[in-house]
Each structure stands twice: as C-alpha cells, then as structure tokens.
Amino acid sequence: MNLQWLQVCDLNKHYNGIIALEDFSFQLKRSEIVGLIGPNGAGKTTLFNVLNGFVPADSGQIFFNNIELHKKSAYKIANLGVARTFQDLRLIYQISVLENILLSFRNQPGENLVNTFFRSGLCKKAEAKNRDFACVTLKKVNLIDKANHLTSDLSYGQQKLLSLICCLVSGAELLLLDEPVAGIAPEMTEKILSIIKELPKQNKSVIIIEHNMDVITQVCHRVIFMESGKKICEGTPQQVHSNPEVIESYIN
Amino acid sequence: MDYITHILIIIGIYVILAKSLNLIMGFSGLISVAHSAFYGIGAYVSALMTLKYESSFFVTLLCVIVINSLLGIILIIPSFKVEKQYFLFITFAFQVIVFNTLNNWIELTGGAMGISGIPPLVLINWKILSRYEYLLLIGVFVFIICLVCGLIVKSPFNRVLKAIREDEVLALTLGKNIIIYKMTIFAIGSSIAGIAGILYAHYISFIDPGSFTVMESIFIISIVIIGGAGSYWGPVLGAILLVLFPEILRFIGFPSSIAANLRQILYGVLLVTFIMWKPQGLIGSYKFFLRNAK
Numbered sequence: 001m002n003l004q005w006l007q008v009c010d011l012n013k014h015y016n017g018i019i020a021l022e023d024f025s026f027q028l029k030r031s032e033i034v035g036l037i038g039p040n041g042a043g044k045t046t047l048f049n050v051l052n053g054f055v056p057a058d059s060g061q062i063f064f065n066n067i068e069l070h071k072k073s074a075y076k077i078a079n080l081g082v083a084r085t086f087q088d089l090r091l092i093y094q095i096s097v098l099e100n101i102l103l104s105f106r107n108q109p110g111e112n113l114v115n116t117f118f119r120s121g122l123c124k125k126a127e128a129k130n131r132d133f134a135c136v137t138l139k140k141v142n143l144i145d146k147a148n149h150l151t152s153d154l155s156y157g158q159q160k161l162l163s164l165i166c167c168l169v170s171g172a173e174l175l176l177l178d179e180p181v182a183g184i185a186p187e188m189t190e191k192i193l194s195i196i197k198e199l200p201k202q203n204k205s206v207i208i209i210e211h212n213m214d215v216i217t218q219v220c221h222r223v224i225f226m227e228s229g230k231k232i233c234e235g236t237p238q239q240v241h242s243n244p245e246v247i248e249s250y251i252n
Numbered sequence: 253m254d255y256i257t258h259i260l261i262i263i264g265i266y267v268i269l270a271k272s273l274n275l276i277m278g279f280s281g282l283i284s285v286a287h288s289a290f291y292g293i294g295a296y297v298s299a300l301m302t303l304k305y306e307s308s309f310f311v312t313l314l315c316v317i318v319i320n321s322l323l324g325i326i327l328i329i330p331s332f333k334v335e336k337q338y339f340l341f342i343t344f345a346f347q348v349i350v351f352n353t354l355n356n357w358i359e360l361t362g363g364a365m366g367i368s369g370i371p372p373l374v375l376i377n378w379k380i381l382s383r384y385e386y387l388l389l390i391g392v393f394v395f396i397i398c399l400v401c402g403l404i405v406k407s408p409f410n411r412v413l414k415a416i417r418e419d420e421v422l423a424l425t426l427g428k429n430i431i432i433y434k435m436t437i438f439a440i441g442s443s444i445a446g447i448a449g450i451l452y453a454h455y456i457s458f459i460d461p462g463s464f465t466v467m468e469s470i471f472i473i474s475i476v477i478i479g480g481a482g483s484y485w486g487p488v489l490g491a492i493l494l495v496l497f498p499e500i501l502r503f504i505g506f507p508s509s510i511a512a513n514l515r516q517i518l519y520g521v522l523l524v525t526f527i528m529w530k531p532q533g534l535i536g537s538y539k540f541f542l543r544n545a546k
Contacts, residue, residue, distance in 0.1 A: 052425065078427030090422040092415045094538055103411055106427055110408035113436055117403060127408060170426070 004063075005030050006174060006205070011060035013046055013229070020046040021057070022229040028174075028207065031200035035220035035237070036209045039249060043229040044209045045087060048176045051207075052084050053077040064174065079106055083172035085163045087179050087209070093152040097143065097162060100151055101134040102127075104166040137165055141191065157188035164192060175199065177208045181215055193219055213241065225249075257383040261455060263495045264390035265448050270475040270487030271401050272444035277473070278482030278538065279410060280437050281417025282336060285469040286327060286343035289350035290320050290442040292464030294449025296354060296361060299370045299459055309373050309450075316446040324442030325435045332431060347466050354461040366460025373454045386455050393451060397444055398488075404440075405484055413437060414482075414538075467516075474523045480536020489534055494519070 006028035013021040020043045028034055036044050049055040051062060053074035062069040069077055083104075092100055108130065109115045110123035138144040141161060146154060154162065160180060167175050180196065181189040196219050199206055210216050216223055216237055223240040225232045233243045240246055273287045294316045301307045301315060327346050331339045354361050361367065373380045373389070380389055404410055415423045416430050423430050453459050471494070479490025497518070501511045532538060 054421070054424075074424040075427050075429050078425055084425055086422075090419055090425070092418045092422065094418055095411070095414050099411055099414075102408070103415055104426055108408045111412055111428070113404070113407070113409050113440075116407040116409055120403075123407065166426075 004028065005065065007061075007063040008051075009061045009063075011047070011050060011062070012058045013043075013050060013055065014058055019043075019229045021050065021060075024060070024226070024229065024231055026224060026231065026234070028205055030173075030205055031203055032222065033196065033200060033206045033208065033220050035216040035223040036207055036226065037211070037213075037216060037223060037240070037246075038226040038232075041228075042226045044226060045178060046229075047226075048084060048178060048207075048209070051077075051176060052082055078170075078172075081171070081173040082176065083167035083170050083174070084176035085160075085167060085178055085180060087182075089156075089159055089163060091151050091159055091163055091166075093150070095151060096148050097151055097154065098131075098134055098138070098147040100162060101137065101166055101169055102130055104170045105130045106170055134169060137169055141165060141195070157184035160184055161188065161192055164195060168195075173204055175204060175206045177206060179209055179211070182211065189215075213237075217241070254383060257387050259495065259499060261383065261387050261390055263492055264387070264394050265452050265455075266472070266475060266491040266495055267394050267488050268390075268397055268448040268451070269445055269472050270479065270491045271397055272441045272448070273472050274476050274481060274483075274487045275401065275404065275437055275444070276441040277476055278486075278536075279404075279413040279417065280434055282328075282331060282434070282438075283340050283473070284327075284343040285340060285466055285473065286346040286350070287441075287445055287472050288464045288466070288468035289347045290324070290445035291449045291452070291468070291472075292350060292354060292459075292461070293320060293323065294446030295453035295459050295464070296367070296449075297446070298450040299367045299453045300360070302371055302454070303367070303369070309375055312450060313447065316450055317443040320442040320446040321439035324438040327442075328434050328438040331434060344466065347469060351461055351465060354464065361461070364461060366458060366462075368458040370453050370457045370459065372457070373450075380454075390451055390455075393447065397447070400440075400444075402484065409433070409436075417538075470523075471519065474519055477531075477533055478522060478526050480533030480538075482538035483533065483536035486533050486536045 004027040008024065008026050011021045011024040024043070024047065036047070038044055046055065050057045051069070053069065053072055053076070056071060060070070064080060064082065067080060069080070092103065109119065109126050115123050135144065135147065138147055143158065143161065146158070151159065151162065164177070164180060177196070181192050193215065196206060196208070208220065220237055222234065223237050224234045225240050225243065225246050227249060232245055233240055269287065269291060273284070276282060276284050297316050297319060298312045301312045327343065330342045334342070355364055357363070380386055412423065412428050412433055415426065415428065416433055420430055475490035475494050476487050478494065479488065480486025498511065498515045501514060502508070506514060526533060
C-alpha cells in the first residue's frame with residue numbers, strides 16, 4: 001500500500017452507542033492545510049482526540065510518516081511530531097509566558113534529572129538555545145514585553161496566540177488546531193491566520209477545526225465536511241461551500 | 253545553650269522533612285499524608301540495622317534511600333488511575349499500614365514500646381556524641397539537601413512538574429511522560445524524608461511509632477503550606493515558625509498539658525486560615541488549592 005504522509009483508515013468510535021466516528025478515512029500531504037467543518041457533535045474534536053492518542057479508536061488505523069499511531073500513548077505521539085491546541089484553551093496559567101514556551105520544546109536534556117546533576121553544561125547550553133529561540137519567536141509576534149508575565153495575565157486572544165506559538169516551537173510537523181480564532185478580536189484573528197498561512201512554507205501540515213467559513217476559505221487548501229461521525233464531502237473550500245448537503249446543514 | 257541547640261537540631265530535621273514534602277506537594281501538586289511513614293521507615297531501618305548488624309552510616313543511608321525510593325514508586329502507581337483528591341486516601345492507607353506494622357510487629361520493632369538505646373552515629377572515625385556535633389552534621393545535611401532541591405527547582409525538570417501539577421492533559425500533549433516524572437519526584441522526596449528519619453533516630457536515641465503518625469504528616473503539610481508550597485525558602489520559614497511556635501507558648505506560661513492541646517488546635521486553625529485566605533503561603537506564589545485560577 002502506498003501510504004500518504006498522514007493516512008487515516010476507517011476509524012470507528014462509539015460512546016455508549018452514540019456514534020462519534022464512523023468509517024472515517026482521509027489523507028493529508030505534507031505542507032497542506034485542511035479544514036474540518038460540521039455541526040456541533042459531528043465528531044471533529046473526537047477525531048483530534050483519536051489522532052493525538054487521548055482516546056483509543058474502536059477500530060481503524062492511523063499512519064503518520066509510516067508509523068502506526070493507533071494505540072500509542074499520547075506523549076509518544078506528541079514526541080513523533082503531532083501538536084495540538086484545545087477548544088477550551090489549555091495553557092499552564094501559573095507560570096510565565098516564556099516558561100510555557102520553554103515547556104513546549106521536545107527532548108530537552110534538562111528534563112532528565114540525571115543530566116541535571118551530572119551533565120549540567122549540556123543542560124545549560126540546550127536551555128540557553130531554547131530561551132533564545134523562544135525570545136525571537138515572542139519578538140516576532142509582539143509578545144516579548146509579556147515574556148515574564150504570568151500566563152493568566154494575558155488577554156484571551158493573546159492566550160490563543162500563545163498556545164499556537166507553543167505548538168510551533170515544539171517543532172511538530174502536524175498541527176491540530178481546534179478553533180484557533182474563535183471568540184477573539186479581528187486584529188488578533190488576522191495575526192493568527194497570517195501565522196497559520198505561513199506554516200506550509202515551513203513544511204508543516206495543519207488540520208483546523210473552524211465554524212467560520214470566511215476563515216476556512218482564507219487559509220485552507222482543502223475542506224472536509226463531517227456530520228454524525230461521517231465524512232459527507234471533501235474538496236476545495238468553494239466546492240464544499242456550494243455542496244447542497246452542506247448548505248442544508250448550515251441553514252438548519 | 254543546650255536548649256537552643258536542641259531547638260536548632262529539631263528545626264533542621266523539619267526543614268529536611270518540609271523540603272522533601274515540598275518536592276512532592278509543591279512541585280507535582282500531589283498531597284501526601286504518608287510523609288511521616290517514610291520518615292518513620294528511615295528511622296526504624298537505621299535503628300535496627302545499627303543495633304542488630306552494627307552497619308555503618310553509609311550502608312544504612314544507602315539502604316534507606318533504596319527502600320524509600322521503591323516504596324515511593326509503588327505508592328505513586330495508583331495516582332495514574334485516580335484523581336488527585338483520591339490519591340490522598342491512598343497515601344492515608346499507606347500511612348496507616350506503616351504505622352500499624354511498626355506498632356504491631358513486636359519481634360522486629362518492639363511495638364508500642366519502641367526501640368531504645370540507639371547508638372550515636374559514627375561517620376568513618378567521627379563518633380557524633382555532643383549536641384553541637386549533631387547540629388553540625390544536620391547543618392551539613394540541610395545544606396546538601398537545599399543544594400539538591402535548588403538544582404531541581406531551577407531545572408527544566410521542575411518546569412515539567414509545574415505543568416503536571418496544573419494540567420496533566422496538557423503535559424501529555426506536550427510529549428511529557430508524566431509517569432516517569434511523578435515516580436522520580438516521589439522517590440527523591442521519600443528518600444530525603446528517610447534521611448531525616450535516620451538523623452532523628454540517632455539523635456533522640458529512642459523511637460516509637462507515636463512519632464510517625466498521620467498527625468506528624470499533617471504537621472509537615474502545615475509547614476509546607478504555611479511557608480509557601482512550591483517556593484524555595486517557604487518550607488524553611490515554615491519549619492522555623494512552626495517549631496518555635498509551641499516553645500513560645502511554653503514561655504508565655506501555659507501549663508504543658510494545656511499547651512499541648514492548644515498547639516494542635518492552633519495548628520489546625522492556622523492551616524485552614526492559610527488555605528482559605530493565603531493559599532500561596534507566607535512567601536510562595538503557587539496558589540495550592542485554587543486550580544486553574546485564571
């Protein structure tokens with residue numbers, strides 16, 4: 001079988017008889033942005049939870065970079081290069097903005113205590129490098145003056161931006177973004193969308209859940225419409241937008 | 253002078269205990285009422301090994317570290333299945349098991365009568381007899397343990413623990429193996445409590461199960477919370493204040509029978525007051541009982 005970069009085959013997931021995913025298959029190429037739309041309860045977030053290992057699928061397979069993700073634990077999947085944000089926005093609020101970013105780097109030598117005690121030089125070097133990179137990134141998005149503030153002091157929009165930045169610095173190649181611009185001011189939306197649009201140039205792929213069709217049309221190469229755990233249609237934003245089933249569902 | 257030296261030694265022991273519980277509680281956010289069990293295991297293992305096998309200090313130290321690390325790792329395993337609040341009950345069960353073992357395994361531990369005549373510590377050729385020498389030894393241990401804790405506090409390892417104490421789901425999403433982190437910190441915290449046990453047993457030269465009850469655990473928790481959970485100097489300040497506190501009561505002139513009871517009541521009131529109005533403690537910044545304060 002010729003596997004795509006991300007290949008999802010026949011995923012099924014039921015919660016006590018309620019269908020969350022039914023024979024759901026799709027593929028994703030490198031440097032592609034795919035939008036995932038559909039009504040509430042269509043199974044979009046469940047799909048994310050299955051992809052990043054929080055919820056095991058009842059059946060089906062997921063291949064990422066030729067590695068089977070199915071039944072791997074969440075932290076292992078993250079270390080393979082899959083990052084995600086959450087609809088309800090998860091950050092560590094009682095530490096600083098900078099620390100949140102530093103936390104997101106993968107494979108830090110200092111996170112192993114043996115290295116901390118016996119190879120402190122190595123740890124300090126890696127930490128300094130990460131810190132520089134984090135500061136450069138914060139400068140780019142104009143958050144550098146907030147670097148040492150508590151994360152809980154940021155505005156909602158800034159927090160959404162920060163959670164996206166955290167995904168970026170982790171070096172993940174696949175980003176799962178759950179409503180990255182819902183409920184925030186227009187300028188911040190612009191800023192976040194411009195960052196997302198740049199991602200394919202850095203060889204990163206994105207799956208994005210979003211309700212706002214304007215956003216989808218702006219950033220996505222391809223859109224998947226799902227309802228009751230099934231893929232109803234797939235195509236360019238324009239094609240999906242003019243699909244009668246989609247129109248009907250959105251009017252209802 | 254002897255009195256002041258004694259108080260300083262006791263403060264030193266509680267600084268070690270509070271520092272080690274702070275590693276567990278302040279860093280990983282798990283509340284454990286089993287800390288005095290680990291303290292007790294350290295004391296009993298050291299007392300028995302020295303009395304029965306005349307083993308040297310470093311052998312006992314190594315044994316206590318190994319035993320407490322293993323027990324700590326075993327104790328942490330259920331925390332992967334249950335919510336943080338219920339983990340408290342598991343540590344409570346562990347505490348009760350250890351206390352009852354110490355209290356009832358009479359052939360080994362002497363039961364409620366305890367073990368007396370524990371010889372003083374001997375470090376290679378240095379037999380530690382006087383209180384001043386003990387104070388020096390405990391000072392050295394406090395220094396080393398503060399150094400170790402300092403290294404951990406500043407390390408990226410601690411950053412991950414902070415993430416785990418606030419949001420385990422996010423920590424997993426970031427690719428952190430939270431099982432390893434919790435096991436490591438619990439093993440280290442328990443081992444250090446064991447070291448405090450060794451120092452206590454040989455200093456007092458008599459131990460009984462009554463010194464290692466759940467009340468003792470709650471006393472150590474009070475020190476950590478009142479001082480400031482998760483902060484570096486918080487447990488030190490807490491230990492100094494709470495050890496001195498009953499001594500002050502004594503000087504005010506309460507008869508000892510009333511002072512002892514009053515002490516318990518005041519500790520309880522203090523603990524609740526801090527949890528409600530100053531959850532970050534005197535010099536901490538982490539609001540221990542407020543989750544995800546946005």
